[in-house]
Amino acid sequence: MKDCVDEKLAAALHEVAVPEGLAERLLERLAGEPTWQDTELTVGNDQPAIPRFSWLRPRWSRRWLLAGSGLLTIAGALLLALWVGAGSGNTLSEAFVLDEAMRSFDMRADQVGHSLAERPAPIDYPFSFAVLPVRGVRWRPVAGGGFLGHNGIVYDLPGPAATRAVLYVVDAGTSAGFSAVPARHPFTTGGYCASAWRENGLLYVLVVQGAPATYRAFLNLPHGPVA
Amino acid sequence: MSDMRSRMDASQLVIEHHQAVYRYAYRLTGSVHDAEDLTQQVFLTAHRKIGQLRKIEKARSWLFAILRNCFFREQGRRRPALAVDLSLNTDLLPMPPPAEGIDGDRLQYALNQLPDAFRLMVVMFYFEECSYREIAERLQVPIGTVMSRLARAKGYLRSIMFGVEHGPYKRPAGVATGERG
Numbered sequence: 001m002k003d004c005v006d007e008k009l010a011a012a013l014h015e016v017a018v019p020e021g022l023a024e025r026l027l028e029r030l031a032g033e034p035t036w037q038d039t040e041l042t043v044g045n046d047q048p049a050i051p052r053f054s055w056l057r058p059r060w061s062r063r064w065l066l067a068g069s070g071l072l073t074i075a076g077a078l079l080l081a082l083w084v085g086a087g088s089g090n091t092l093s094e095a096f097v098l099d100e101a102m103r104s105f106d107m108r109a110d111q112v113g114h115s116l117a118e119r120p121a122p123i124d125y126p127f128s129f130a131v132l133p134v135r136g137v138r139w140r141p142v143a144g145g146g147f148l149g150h151n152g153i154v155y156d157l158p159g160p161a162a163t164r165a166v167l168y169v170v171d172a173g174t175s176a177g178f179s180a181v182p183a184r185h186p187f188t189t190g191g192y193c194a195s196a197w198r199e200n201g202l203l204y205v206l207v208v209q210g211a212p213a214t215y216r217a218f219l220n221l222p223h224g225p226v227a
Numbered sequence: 228m229s230d231m232r233s234r235m236d237a238s239q240l241v242i243e244h245h246q247a248v249y250r251y252a253y254r255l256t257g258s259v260h261d262a263e264d265l266t267q268q269v270f271l272t273a274h275r276k277i278g279q280l281r282k283i284e285k286a287r288s289w290l291f292a293i294l295r296n297c298f299f300r301e302q303g304r305r306r307p308a309l310a311v312d313l314s315l316n317t318d319l320l321p322m323p324p325p326a327e328g329i330d331g332d333r334l335q336y337a338l339n340q341l342p343d344a345f346r347l348m349v350v351m352f353y354f355e356e357c358s359y360r361e362i363a364e365r366l367q368v369p370i371g372t373v374m375s376r377l378a379r380a381k382g383y384l385r386s387i388m389f390g391v392e393h394g395p396y397k398r399p400a401g402v403a404t405g406e407r408g
Contacts, residue, residue, distance in 0.1 A: 005385060010353040012329035016250040019263060027272050031273055062286045 094177055098187050098194045100148050100167055101205040113140030113156055125153045125169040128204045130181050130197070132220045134158065142170065150203070155190065157218060165208040165218050172203040182206055186215050237274040240286055245270070248290050254350045256297050257339040265301070272366045291355055292365065295347065302343050329388060337387035345380040352377055 114135040116127070127133060136158045142151070152170030159165050172178075178198040186193040186208075193215035194207040208215040246267050253262035273280075274291050280289050338346050351357045351365070359377070363370040 005389065006353070006381075008329050009334070009384060009388070010356070012331060012334050013254055013350065013354045014250060015331050016253045018249050019259065022266070023245050023251060025242055025263075026245055026267060027238055029267055030237050030241065030270060030274050033271065102295075163252045178303065 047059060050070055094196055095187075097148065097196045097203070097205055101166075101196070101207045102189065102192050102194055104143070104147070105166055105207050105209070113138035113154070121153055121155070125202065126200075127155060128167060128169070128179075128182075128199055128206075130199065130204070130220055131155075131157070131167055131206060132218055135216070142168065147205075152202075159208070159210070159214065159218065163208070163210045165206065165215075168203075168205040168207075170203050170205075172198055172201055178203065182219055184216060184219070184221070186212055188212060236277060237270065239292065240273055240277075241270055244287055244290055247287060248294060251291060251294055251350060251354055254296070254335070254338060254354060255294075255333050255346060265294065265297055268297045268301075272297065288355075295365075298347070299343070311385050334384070334388060340387075341380055341383065345376050348373060348377050349384065351379045 049137065112120075115134075116139055121127065121139045127137070134157055138156045139153050142154055147154075147168050147170045150170035152168060152174060155167040155168060155169065157165040178196055180197060180199065182197050182204070183195040186195040186206075188194075188211075192207055192209055193212050194205065195215075196203065196205040198204070206215070208218055214220070245266065249262055249266045252265040252269070253259065256262050256265055268378070269290055273290055276293075280286060338349065341349065348362055351362050352359075357365070359370050359373045362368075362377075363373045366373070
């Protein structure tokens with residue numbers, strides 16, 4: 001609550017002489033300012049266009065927008081180059097192959113393939129010499145678009161104590177860095193063991209559900225010193 | 228076309244509010260030149276950020292808010308921030324002769340003696356006619372701080388403007404005794 005003195009002070013505070021021509025100088029200064037705006041017009045059915053308050057963007061916003069667009073373009077080009085390179089080159093790394101093999105281990109697991117004893121597998125994708133040809137092996141084409149984009153087949157290998165193993169056989173493409181035989185010490189994760197190797201121009205990936213010992217039970221490697 | 232429209236919007240703000248903004252700026256800065264610079268800064272900022280103004284009827288308080296920000300930013304460049312608990316001892320201040328009316332120059336002189344934080348509250352209270360709560364909300368300080376500072380600032384202003392004839396100033400409710408500077 002303001003008393004009489006407060007009222008006098010309030011009135012006195014408003015009594016300030018405004019310099020002549022201030023408005024003109026301000027308008028002149030504003031006229032020299034560049035503006036970036038997004039004027040919106042609201043048009044009703046029978047109403048005249050109603051100008052809404054315009055949206056002016058400061059100069060730095062435009063610079064940031066341009067810089068951001070440039071960065072996005074570069075990032076997109078890089079991603080495209082990586083994608084095209086990965087797709088056209090068919091270059092597969094071991095880690096990538098193993099990861100994909102274990103990821104797709106359970107895919108189409110319920111699909112019953114052809115018994116190897118009743119129907120031989122396609123000659124283009126033979127069973128590996130490095131894997132024991134256990135009884136009851138079945139084969140089926142790889143699901144979907146193939147394994148890592150390559151055509152091939154999958155051998156389902158029954159193991160002891162209801163363990164499962166899968167052997168992928170696909171076109172190797174230009175994959176490099178793979179050994180010629182499956183590893184005795186496989187890559188293990190999440191209760192799975194896996195290894196990949198190249199054999200006769202094909203890429204083989206063995207994924208076994210279980211410990212490394214179980215994995216090694218599926219191998220058909222010559223006995224000798226462990227490398 | 229659209230550029231002309233936006234300029235017209237900003238121009239409307241200038242035409243309608245430049246006097247109030249200048250007066251506010253003058254009371255804060257105490258200088259004709261600084262006030263005009265600050266006023267120009269306010270409208271340039273408003274020109275750039277005019278999209279943030281959603282309601283035209285709020286234009287004046289919006290401009291005042293810009294003005295406060297510009298003022299504090301400029302003051303921060305000029306000198307270190309003043310301590311907010313700066314005490315005012317009116318006993319040590321020169322006492323002008325009592326006046327019947329209010330001398331505008333003397334009022335500005337008294338305002339200039341106040342620390343920025345105190346002066347801003349005085350202007351918001353008298354010029355902008357903000358309540359204690361509004362001042363507290365806009366400056367983001369406790370309302371008790373607003374009441375305390377205003378009481379001391381008003382006491383100082385009265386002592387300068389009216390001398391001892393008007394007696395002790397009326398304290399705002401809630402301000403503890405002994406706060407008088």
